[in-house]
Amino acid sequence: MNLVEKIKTGDVRSIARFITLIEKRDSESIEAIKKIYPQCGRAHLIGITGPPGVGKSCLVAALIRKLRQENRSVGVLAVDPTSPFSGGALLGDRARMMEISGDKEIFIRSLASRGAKGGLSAAVNDAADILDVSGKDVILIETVGVGQGEVDIARLAHTVLLVLMPGYGDTLQAMKAGIMEIADFFVVNKSDKPGADETVAELTTVQNFQPNRGNGDRWAIPIVKTSAVTGAGIDDLVSSIFKHYQFIRDRSLLTQKNKERRTRQFLDILTQRIRDEFMEVLKTDPALQRWVKKIGTLELDPYSASEQVIDLIKEAREQRRGSREESACH
């Protein structure tokens, strides 16, 4: 059996190996991605994002337990985790660790930027596809922080949970618009601690400022209180998550989200490739090297140099078109 066939059987070791290879941008694994690509699109991708320490990993563990009770298989990608997954916060106590580690329907993997050649976002996209084709029903993607990088990764999910904790309501005001645009749920975790209701109240005022939210085709962001420690609110959260999935499916928003994800992925791959190709040309092309030298000595500015390169590309394209038309006439 080759790698692709093994992945489809859900073989844990093959999935792990494939993800390691794809992180390194290994060419054999890229070929394998090309083969599995048409079979992607079955899994429900859920992004879990939020500031450090709010309990995202513990929440992931609680979600896994509930999803397994419902007999759904689960893949987890922890992106740039601050706490290592083996024995770390995700798995919590030993009992839970035993429960999770013995189950073949659960696959957990962390991805770090230092390991991912060609960018984290590329690795997360491919790893999610691998888990999807391996038959996982749900894929949980945990990202730390609310910066642009995390938002970009969370954006590939169909359902995005923004996790906060008591005392964090007001910080949402300060967060950049990006995270607000993509959050489908506000989760106030650690609701076993004091101050959760105040945080919910603060979030409600933020929610009220969302234009058109909850109108027809706009999903109204629910504010859900949970405790990953006691398990309170987890069942409700899981059923609301599936309501959201149904909501976007019914309105072809799912197709739209998938299309947007794939367009971004394509542009990322393409720009990376063009950059790599251009760097190669730059190393060997004497004319370009002369330009670079001139830019360094301030004889030529980088804007004019870039415009000249674009002009050259356009000229080459015109010439090709001209010669094609000429040959078509003969």
Ligand SMILES: Nc1nc2c(ncn2[C@@H]2O[C@H](COP(=O)(O)OP(=O)(O)OP(=O)(O)O)[C@@H](O)[C@H]2O)c(=O)[nH]1
């Ligand atoms: N009281 C209480 N503590 C919690 C809850 N959820 C998580 N914690 C605790 O909060 C701490 C951080 O939990 P994590 O799950 O590692 O948080 P995280 O958001 O994944 O952290 P990073 O990945 O480092 O950003 C741990 O000590 C947990 O035990 C909760 O619902 N209630």
Ligand SMILES: [Mg+2]
């Ligand atoms: Mg974590």
